[in-house]
Every structure is written in C-alpha cells, then in structure tokens.
Amino acid sequence: MLYRLEGIVIRSMDYGENNKIINVLTNTHGKVGILIRGAKKARSRHASLAQPFTYAEFTFFRTSGLGTLNHGEILASNHLLREQLELTAYASYAAELTDRVIQEEESSSFLFEQLKAYLSGLVEGKDPQIVSHLYEMRVLDMSGYAPVLDHCVECGGEQTPFRISAAAGGVLCRRCGHKDPQGIVLSEAAYKLLRLFVRMDLRRLGSIQVKPETKQELKKVMRMLMDLHIGIPLKSRGFLDQLDKYSL
Template sequence: MQYRVQGIVIRSMDYGEGNKIITLFSRELGKVAVIVRGAKKVKSRYASVAQLFTCGDYLFFKSGQLGTLNHAEIVESHHIIRGDLHKAAYASYMAELTDRVLGDQEANAFLFEQLKAALTALDEDKDMHIVTFIYEMKIWMQAGYQPELDACVSCSRDQADMYFSALVGGLLCENCRPRDPQAVPLAPGTLKLLRILAKMDIRRLGQIDVKPATKESLKQLIRSYYDTHIGVQLKSRHFLEQMEKYGV
C-alpha cells in the first residue's frame, strides 16, 4: 500500500552499501521505518531527505514492517541545527526520546506539531533548554506520565510552600512531605514557571529569559522524574551530560 505523510526524521542508520533506513515521526501514521535506496551516494537526490531532523513530505510503499521511499520533498531542512553542536545535541535528545517512548504507528498529530515547532524554535535561537523542557512535558503527557503540578498529590491542597517528589509523581505540601523525605523544595517562581511550561504550546513560545539557576533546578527535577518513572537509557542524554560535565 502506498502512503503519503509529512514526517520528521528522528533516526537514520546505514543499510547495506548505499542505503539508509530512516524512522519518520509523521502526523498521519506516527512512527514508521522507511528504506531510502541510494541515500549514501554522493549524488543521490534523496541524501538530504534522509538526514536527521529533516521535515518533509514523504511518499512510500509499505507492505510489511518496512516501507520503501518513492519520492520526498523537503519542508524544513533544519541544517542550522545540524551545524551547531549544542542545538544538534538537544534536537537529538528530543528525537531519541520520541523514538524510545512512543510505540510504532501511534498517530499523534499534536505531538508531531510540538516536535516540529521545537525544531523550528532551535533554528530561531530560542532557549534550547526551555524548548526541551516543554517538549519533555508534552511527550510525558501524551504517554501518560504527566506529573501532578496543580496541587499536592496526597491531599489535593495547593499551598505557598510546595515540594517536588519524583517518587510520588508530583507536588507535596508541607504536611504531606513525610511521604518522601527526598522531595525538593520549590521556590514560588520555579513552581510558577514549571506550571507554565507544562501548559505551554511550543508553537506559541516567544523569546524567554530564565535565570541559569532556575534552569538548572528544572533540569534536575525533570531528569529525576524521568529516571524514576520512565528510566529508558538514552545515548543522547548521556552525551548532553558529558557536554555539561566538561563545559563544552
């Protein structure tokens, strides 16, 4: 059967002497694997459409698990991202997160639009940390892992002093904090920002200025939550951590 989809290349791997297999995250079909014949050849007309982060319109034939590309046209190449180490690292993380958390052929038009907007935001020099935080929240929500950020997980109260607990999956108030002694206290500004990011549509994100200390706090909260509730090892996250460790 022949399919026509708009998709983003979230994985690309060599296949045979001159081919590639790409994983597209598409609006219409979700994740789908497609072989691009001749993509590794220098003069191939399909070399560019098989590159990571490329958004395009893809036409392919599919009869089993693997499709075969017939035609493709680029919508956004995102070459700016591929040419910048830091942008490429964060884009790779979002792409791998999408690939590992979502199942095959689970159509999700909203999440597709969020990833598409996230890559555009990186192109436009918007804060890559904030863009990534928002996308993480969106993919957790779509996958059923959204943390409780509106009120205390235990008693449903919203108080001035709140704590974030990866263990219980969200906020704890002062009275309920004994449920998790490792819960992290949240400054009012950090909690407010966390709630805003959880509800933010990346397509509406403007330029945003967040203090480095606040971004570091958010990063630690989000990573601890991911490790507790999802725990899938990602090569791209390891690379990000190595960049942070050595100040790259």
C-alpha cells in the same frame, strides 16, 4: 500501497553499502520506517531526505513493515541543527527520546506538532534547555505522567513551599512533604515555570528568560520525573551532560 505523508526524520541508519533506513515521525500514521535506496551515494537525489531532523513530505510504497521511498520533498531541512554542536545535541536528544517512546504506527499527531515546534524553536534561537524541558513535559503528559502541580497530591492543600515528588505524581505541601524525603523543594520561580510547562503548547512559546540557578533547579526536577516515569537510557542525554560539564 502508496503513502504520501509529512514527517520528521528521528533516526537514520546505514543499510548495506549504499542505502539508509530512516525512522520518521509522521503527522498521521505515527512512526514509520522507510528504506531509501542509494542514499549514501554522493550524487543521490534522496541523500538529503535521510538527514536527521529533516522535515519533508515522503512518498513511499509499503505493504507491511518497512516502506520503500519513491519520492520526497523537503519542507524544512533544519540544517542548522546539524551544524552547531549544542543544537545537534538537543535535537538528537528529542529525536532519540521520540524514537524510543513512540511505537510503530502509534497515533501521535500532537507529538508530531510538538516535535516540529521544538526543532523550529531551536533554529529560531530559543533557549534550548527550556524548549527541551517543555518537550519532556509533553512526553510525560502523553505517557500519562504529567505531575499534579495545582495542589498537594496527598491532602489537596495549597501550603507552599511545595516539594515535588516523582513517586507521588506531583507536589506535596508543607505538611505532607515528609512523605517523600527524596522530593525536591521548589523555589517560587521554578514552581511557576513548571506550572507553565504543564499547560504550554510548544507552538505558542514566545521569548522566555530564565535565571541560571532556576534552570539548574528545573533540570534536576525534570531529570527526576523522566528517570522515574520514562526510564529509558539515552545516549544523547549523556552527550548533553558532557556539554554541560565543558560549559561550566
């Protein structure tokens, strides 16, 4: 059967001497695998379609399992994401995370739009850490683990400062905070941003400035939520951590 789908390359692997297999997050059919014959050859007309983060229209044949590319048209090469080390690290993190959480042909049109907006945000110069946290929140939401932030998950109260608890699934008020000693007490700035993250569609993200100390707090919170609820070890996250050490 012939398919023609828009998609984003989230993984690219060598296959044999001259070929590549790509995993593509599509707009309508979830994640699909496509074999691109001859993609490793220097003069291959399809080599650019196998590049990570490429957004393109893919035409391929498939009866079951792996598809075979027939034709492709690049819609956005996102080449900048492969040329600047920091952007490569953040784009790789989102791509690997997506590849690991999405199953084959799992319906994910909303996440496709969010990933496309994430990559565009990086190209446009938006704060990569903030864009990354927004995407993480969308993954948590899709997985059913978006934290409750409007009120205490234990008593429904609204006594601040709140302590966020991954185990409890949201914030604990001042009276209930003792129920999770591992929870993180939130500053007012971090709390407001987290509430924004839960509601924000990446396609509507404008310019946002966040103080370094608040960004560190957000990173700690999002790391806690992702580790408990998603719990997938990612090589790309280790690379991001190494970059953070060198930037200090």
